[in-house]
Every structure is written in structure tokens, then in C-alpha cells.
Amino acid sequence: MPFQFQRLEIPDIILVQARAARDKRGYFMETYKQSVFASNGLPDVFVQDNHSHSMRGVLRGLHYQRHPKAQGKLVMVLRGEIFDVAVDIRRGSPTFGTWIGRVLSSENWHMLYIPIGFAHGFCVLSDEADVVYKVTDEYAPECERGIVWNDPEIGIQWPVAQPIVSTRDAVLPLLKDADFNFEFRA
Numbered sequence: 001m002p003f004q005f006q007r008l009e010i011p012d013i014i015l016v017q018a019r020a021a022r023d024k025r026g027y028f029m030e031t032y033k034q035s036v037f038a039s040n041g042l043p044d045v046f047v048q049d050n051h052s053h054s055m056r057g058v059l060r061g062l063h064y065q066r067h068p069k070a071q072g073k074l075v076m077v078l079r080g081e082i083f084d085v086a087v088d089i090r091r092g093s094p095t096f097g098t099w100i101g102r103v104l105s106s107e108n109w110h111m112l113y114i115p116i117g118f119a120h121g122f123c124v125l126s127d128e129a130d131v132v133y134k135v136t137d138e139y140a141p142e143c144e145r146g147i148v149w150n151d152p153e154i155g156i157q158w159p160v161a162q163p164i165v166s167t168r169d170a171v172l173p174l175l176k177d178a179d180f181n182f183e184f185r186a
Helices: 034-039
Strands: 003-007 014-018 020-023 026-029 048-055 059-065 073-079 081-088 099-105 110-114 118-124 128-135 144-146
Touching (some): 073 081, 081 110, 099 110, 118 128
Antiparallel strands (some): 020 026, 059 118, 059 144, 081 099, 081 118
16 A cells, blocks of 8 residues: 555544655655545545745744634645644544644655644744645635644644744734634544
């Protein structure tokens, strides 16, 4: 199988490890296969692909979209290396406010599936990074929300001491003041 799937400390978040066929010309790899991903618990409907290019030290997040346009995300790095983070923001979840972080890179070919009900962010560890992600619903600016990246209650241990953050992301609310409408379902 060209993929391995591993449920993480928060079982709804799935680390996907892709495999590549290498030779002297380079490599070839599958990055997504609907039937295999669906049989391993990922949604089989992705409706939009996004591409983000960022420089070393840039931190983007923590972002999410509320219902009715909430998004699950499958995140992958085409070039460079990032520290990718998901925060559980589902009311009633036993892991509410808990975060998971993983290094994703163009060298390790890891992907992270982040389901609906999680805020997402990443910081760039390499000189540049190209991040692509599939989402389960289209971008809807009226549903876009976020949580400030350095919320002390969440306590994410970012590997960048002085990140470069957009003006918008710098003034996002704390989790306790955030506008979200996700409920945990066991």
C-alpha cells in the first residue's frame, strides 16, 4: 500500500505517510487516493485545494470555518518543512483545548488530516515552504474564524521564538472568547 495511516493522541487526527518510488530520475508518489483514504476513516469528499507559500518563521493560524461551511483539511508540504498544529475546539470533547503538532516536510512525505471541529495553524521551519491542503468545503469568508496563535490556555510549544504573524492573526481572540459552533460526538 502506498500509504500508512496512524491515529494520533487525539484519535480523530490522522497522520498519513506516503511512499515514493525513487530512482536516479527522482521519484513518483501518490498523494491521494479516494478509495484508500475513505477505507481508513478520512472523508471521501474534498472540494477545494489550497496552496500557501511562506518564508522561514512565518506562522499562519489558528484558523477554522464555522458550520455550515466547516472544513476538514488534508495538509501536505510540497517544498520545505513546517510544524503543523491542530487544536480541538469541539465543545464536550474530552480533549477540548488540546493541541497536536507534527513536522511535515517534502522529505518525510507526511500529511496530516485535521477534521471539522479543529483549529489549524503552522509555522515554517525551512527557508521557504509550499503547503497544499485539500478541504471538505469551499472557502466562505462569512464563516471564517480563528484563535490567537499564542493563547496561553492552549500552550502550543511553537518551535519559532519570534514568528512572523499577519496583523489579522495577531488580534484573533483567545479560545475562551472564540466564535465556534462545534460539538463533540462520541
